[in-house]
Amino acid sequence: MIKVLFFGPIAAATGEREVSVEYMTGVTLGSLKEKLAARYPEAMHLATMMAVNGEHARDLSLPLADNSEVAFMAKFSGG
Amino acid sequence: MKDAVRIQAEDFSQDEEIAALKGSSKRMGGVATFLGCARDFSEGREVSEISFDAYGTMALSELKKLRDDAIEKYALLDVRIVHRLGTVSGGDNIVLIAAGAEHRVAALEACRWMIDELKQRVPIWKKETTPQGESWVTPHP
DSSP, rough: EEEOOOOHHHHHTTOOEEEEEEOOTTOBHHHHHHHHHHHHHHHHEEEEEEEEETTTTTOTTTTTOTOOOOEEEEOOOOO | OSSEEEEEEEESHHHHHHHHHHHOOTOEEEEEEEEHHHHHEETEEOOOOEEEEOOHHHHHHHHHHHHHHHHHTOOOOEEEEEEEEEETTOEEEEEEEEEEEESOOOOOOOHHHHHHHOOOOOOOOOEEEETTTEOOOOOOO
């Protein structure tokens, strides 16, 4: 399984803070994003930032391993 | 002693953080700070509360990297960063960045750099409560 995390405005838009997505061989950050966009179109429209296992990720072709933790995040507004 | 980089709900003491910073080295000739505070007015609306959400583990990790990067980039002697989460009201403290260096220019420039980088790198989100309802803040450039 892949653990997907949502925070702030994206958590508000999805109504979820965490969802599990079944791992499939060959899944990439981009294909996971597309899958979630079909389920949460409004929320994923806000997802301009991404992280994999707690590190910033920008490459949508990045392959994901089973048990990865992926966050799709809106632009940050801390400070 | 408290960690140099923290995310916490409770308020912080600038005096304590600066004392801890100064205590790290007697070569320190300049300390610069940035204190981010909650405003009670934003985008033409009164703001009664600001609440924060964060990807906690990543936010702390990014703040620690930011401290390391600033120390290397500006040859600082020490840096402390504290960011609050939870809910705050107008006038409350949000974030403190304190940089100590041998000379003032490095400390001042590093402080400006760190708050700008924090806003780009650290996964924290701010929600304002106004008479019109709640809204997530759109970052300013």
